[in-house]
Amino acid sequence: MNEVQLSLALDSLWVMLGAILVIGMQVGFALLEAGSTRMKNAGHVAGKQILSFAIASLAFWAAGFAITFGKGNGFIGTEGWFLKEGTETFSSLSWANVPLELKFLFQLAFVGVSLAIAWGGFAERAKLSVYFIFGTIFTVAIYPVIGHWVWGGGWLGEMGMQDFAGSTVVHLQGAIAALVATLLLGPRIGKFNKDGTPNYIPGHNQVYTVIGGFVLWVGWFGFNAGSTMGTADGFFGYVALTTNIAAAAGAIASILTAKWLVGKADIPAMVNGVLAALVAITAACAFVEPWAAAVIGAVAGSFTFWTSVYFERKGIDDPIYAFSVHGIAGIVGTISTGFFASPRLVEKTGIGKPGLFYGGGVDQLLVQTIGVLGAAVYVAVVSFIILYALKKTIGLRVTPDQEISGLDISEHGSYGYPEHLDPTYQQPPTVVSSRSL
Amino acid sequence: MNALNSIVARAEQCSDTAQLKQLHDEVAFLLSSFSFSFYDIFDVYDALCMCHDALMKQALLLAEREVDRQGIGKKPSSFCWFVMGSSGRKEPTVWTDQDNGVIFSCLHSEKDDCYVYMREYARLGVLYLNKIGYPYCPGYVMATNERWLKEVEEWNEQVEKYVTNEHIDDIRYLSMLADMRPIYGEYALANQLKTTLYKKIAATFSLRSRMIDSVRIPFVPIGPFGRVYVERWGEKSGMIDIKQGGYVQLNHVLKWVAVQKQFVHAYSTFERLTRWYDEHGCSQQQFERIEKALQTFLYFRLRCSLEESDLSIQHLSKEEKQRLKKAMIVAKKMQRHARKWV
Numbered sequence: 001m002n003e004v005q006l007s008l009a010l011d012s013l014w015v016m017l018g019a020i021l022v023i024g025m026q027v028g029f030a031l032l033e034a035g036s037t038r039m040k041n042a043g044h045v046a047g048k049q050i051l052s053f054a055i056a057s058l059a060f061w062a063a064g065f066a067i068t069f070g071k072g073n074g075f076i077g078t079e080g081w082f083l084k085e086g087t088e089t090f091s092s093l094s095w096a097n098v099p100l101e102l103k104f105l106f107q108l109a110f111v112g113v114s115l116a117i118a119w120g121g122f123a124e125r126a127k128l129s130v131y132f133i134f135g136t137i138f139t140v141a142i143y144p145v146i147g148h149w150v151w152g153g154g155w156l157g158e159m160g161m162q163d164f165a166g167s168t169v170v171h172l173q174g175a176i177a178a179l180v181a182t183l184l185l186g187p188r189i190g191k192f193n194k195d196g197t198p199n200y201i202p203g204h205n206q207v208y209t210v211i212g213g214f215v216l217w218v219g220w221f222g223f224n225a226g227s228t229m230g231t232a233d234g235f236f237g238y239v240a241l242t243t244n245i246a247a248a249a250g251a252i253a254s255i256l257t258a259k260w261l262v263g264k265a266d267i268p269a270m271v272n273g274v275l276a277a278l279v280a281i282t283a284a285c286a287f288v289e290p291w292a293a294a295v296i297g298a299v300a301g302s303f304t305f306w307t308s309v310y311f312e313r314k315g316i317d318d319p320i321y322a323f324s325v326h327g328i329a330g331i332v333g334t335i336s337t338g339f340f341a342s343p344r345l346v347e348k349t350g351i352g353k354p355g356l357f358y359g360g361g362v363d364q365l366l367v368q369t370i371g372v373l374g375a376a377v378y379v380a381v382v383s384f385i386i387l388y389a390l391k392k393t394i395g396l397r398v399t400p401d402q403e404i405s406g407l408d409i410s411e412h413g414s415y416g417y418p419e420h421l422d423p424t425y426q427q428p429p430t431v432v433s434s435r436s437l
Numbered sequence: 438m439n440a441l442n443s444i445v446a447r448a449e450q451c452s453d454t455a456q457l458k459q460l461h462d463e464v465a466f467l468l469s470s471f472s473f474s475f476y477d478i479f480d481v482y483d484a485l486c487m488c489h490d491a492l493m494k495q496a497l498l499l500a501e502r503e504v505d506r507q508g509i510g511k512k513p514s515s516f517c518w519f520v521m522g523s524s525g526r527k528e529p530t531v532w533t534d535q536d537n538g539v540i541f542s543c544l545h546s547e548k549d550d551c552y553v554y555m556r557e558y559a560r561l562g563v564l565y566l567n568k569i570g571y572p573y574c575p576g577y578v579m580a581t582n583e584r585w586l587k588e589v590e591e592w593n594e595q596v597e598k599y600v601t602n603e604h605i606d607d608i609r610y611l612s613m614l615a616d617m618r619p620i621y622g623e624y625a626l627a628n629q630l631k632t633t634l635y636k637k638i639a640a641t642f643s644l645r646s647r648m649i650d651s652v653r654i655p656f657v658p659i660g661p662f663g664r665v666y667v668e669r670w671g672e673k674s675g676m677i678d679i680k681q682g683g684y685v686q687l688n689h690v691l692k693w694v695a696v697q698k699q700f701v702h703a704y705s706t707f708e709r710l711t712r713w714y715d716e717h718g719c720s721q722q723q724f725e726r727i728e729k730a731l732q733t734f735l736y737f738r739l740r741c742s743l744e745e746s747d748l749s750i751q752h753l754s755k756e757e758k759q760r761l762k763k764a765m766i767v768a769k770k771m772q773r774h775a776r777k778w779v
Contacts, residue, residue: 197674263658263666309669 018226035208040406117174250277
């Protein structure tokens, strides 16, 4: 095996490992979301992660990948349907020295994450059919467009927008879709009183929430470090370092913020703080020094808790705080490189300019802000059109009876926790038959 | 205030519980139309306490007459009905629930029959009090509970057990009893029991750390930089329970101080504070700060009671907010300094 072959093998293995880690984040989302919602919806909330990833896999393979990375114009890719590769069809990914199938698999994992984030805003009250329709449209008409703008040779990429692993492309997009959904769906039954005061609807299993959060933390090494898509210079190690430092700072900042703000060292707040920090460092992980990663993580972790309380007081029922964790932190992270991007790392990555704090002026800050605004507006408008149309045609929300019964029984016919919830549940006979022995 | 004082005289003329209930409602009506401030709050509570005492005494007199009429059991030679909790501290709000007990004295040979009489008396007393507007205690601290209805010797044995046992609930019972105040019958019985109680607690060194532990909770809901922790969810969102918001913590500390210093007849928190200051337990500055904090808590507590709601922070004026925060900080510091003072 020569050096070229060895490099290909190592890079391929690394990208495959990254893809597995990021796809593994679906497990984290299943646990996080199921734990953060009620027992009567647990099977549905966890199970829809498989459905979501399956929809994303097919739709992204058929069209999404082509629109994101295919050759086209500054707004969308127009070649490469079903991964059909022609001359320079996927030149936007030519910097990665791995087979196209691996590039697809790795990028698919990101779409899956973005879609999983969006579902947060639908939790506990959306119809199953909406997941099919919106999931497909999101994968082919929303995510790929922003992906193309930033990573596929589009106008934001040309401007030098720094979004290494997708604070905007993956997280902000999912979060904006979640926010639009949660506004159109309205709050869950019982979330707010007549006078507008919010009620506490706790998740049914805080341990699941914590494990889910930790699975996501581990998966993020695939997300960020994996986004180097190469092993040659070991730069993935540096990206992993900034990622981990930010997550740690986010955990500590969020639990301290919760203690200060509401008087309780809230565990779900800490989990969300870790995730917010990871979301924020996703854009910046390859552009900032470790100390800046700590600052970014701490600010995102802290700010996210504050906004989650604020939105709740304003009557927005975002059941698992998807917009705060992924949206607000996505904005914080994307904008952060406009301040913290270090000259040596900008030179290494070859993307954009140094940040304001390094004498780079406001140029990069401006680019980052335009990127955030552009993406947010596009996703908000398209998501609104689609979801509003669905609301007016097939309806977005299950009936009140179904919502009260829970989505496990109303949408799927069986409970995630039958012993606890099914009044007709009977223990099977305890007679030991010969077949059991 | 004169109108409140007239309630006392009128209560003595009531011949049934319906009339007493009407008077109780009148107290609430009078207070809600009466303007009071932080500065005259101690006087308001004194007048209010006198009204409650008069209403309860008359109800208990009616109950006694009824048991006598029924001729049940044997009437003991003497008995005393006492109140605890905020009524015991002479700090009841308008709508206060029952916290009461009974001590009685009788010949040993007649004890069983006396218990028959006293149980019926307690049953009727508690029932009449409920009828005239004093709800049953959700924690069952009432004379109908055998824990709070005993003959003198049995009370002494019970107190001895509370003091020497190390059961987790004992300190709570001792705390309740430390606020006892006789309101009907032979006051000497309750006063003697209270004196014994205070002496035994003060003489039992092992109780001290438990007393200190007991005042550490609930936490005063104020954080760094004076941030007040309001209820986050539910219909009380944005509000604080003023009782748990500093009042209870402040009176707990001063209660144990009173026990340690043997201020048996200092019933109210302010009386306890004054006695403590008179005996040079605290500086003038501390006295003034605690007095002001107590005025604040009592004022808001009465206001909340009249409005039948918790305290909404956002509806307070800037001055009221500042005053509340300062009071909460005083209560928090008192919790911290409990080890030094108790």
